[in-house]
Amino acid sequence: MKIIRYSDSSGVIRHAAQQPNGTALVIAGDIYGSYRVTEEVAAVAQLLAPIQPTSILCIGLNYRKHAAESGVAAPQRPVLFVKGNNALQHPGAPIQLPRHMRSDEVDYECELAVVIGRPCKNVSRERALDYVLGYTCCNDVSARDWQIRLGGGQWCRGKFFDTFAPLGPCLVTTDEIQNPNALGIKTVLNGQTMQDWNTNDMIFDVPALIEFLSGSTTLLPGTVILTGTPHGVGMAQKPPRWLQPGDVVTIEIEGIGALTNPVVEEPV
16 A cells, blocks of 8 residues: 555645555554545645654665765664654655755765554564555755764764655555565656665665664654665765755655655755
């Protein structure tokens, strides 16, 4: 099932199930618990990120070729950083280039996002996918200057800005994606393909990440896990290709769809 989240003309936020004919049917109940698809056609005024995350956990350097283009050895354990929920952005809404805390080195990163569906702690890799509600696309937008040179040795400052986690366009449940590590993934910038690879290049696959992140830690329903990006990021281009006002970035993942966001300057 492909689940969208939307607001109607009255501002009420609901979930709905996309249909083959392009419409969507309203979902009644809790997508993390008991729910059903009704016969009511969704009146979508604005498409929203498919969930409101309880937390956003991010994995760096998790594709072999991306680690190589970054000039670092493959990590021995998953590299964890976090984004705040302030970073969430909706499909079609703008990525804002920071101007108050200025960055001129903002980069794109296509990523498969995993959404946890029920509480899990100390989960083995063999059972890890049983705790997944579904998958969606994410752009792990990154201010490389703040990430690498200005952030005091931590990545979070360069990853934490408002609008730096576009998510969508829909959440695809696990019955439609049984193997998350066999999906084509790409970034298209202004019509030009910049990243084009496959999730089978992950150093730590999705079950391994859930096992690692749930160790002595409860992952709540709505936890979003960003699983890393393949090679081809703007930082690695020669010369580097940083996002500019007027750009349009699309993240595409096989079986999920396309997440598109324009790029603008932060209002100051």
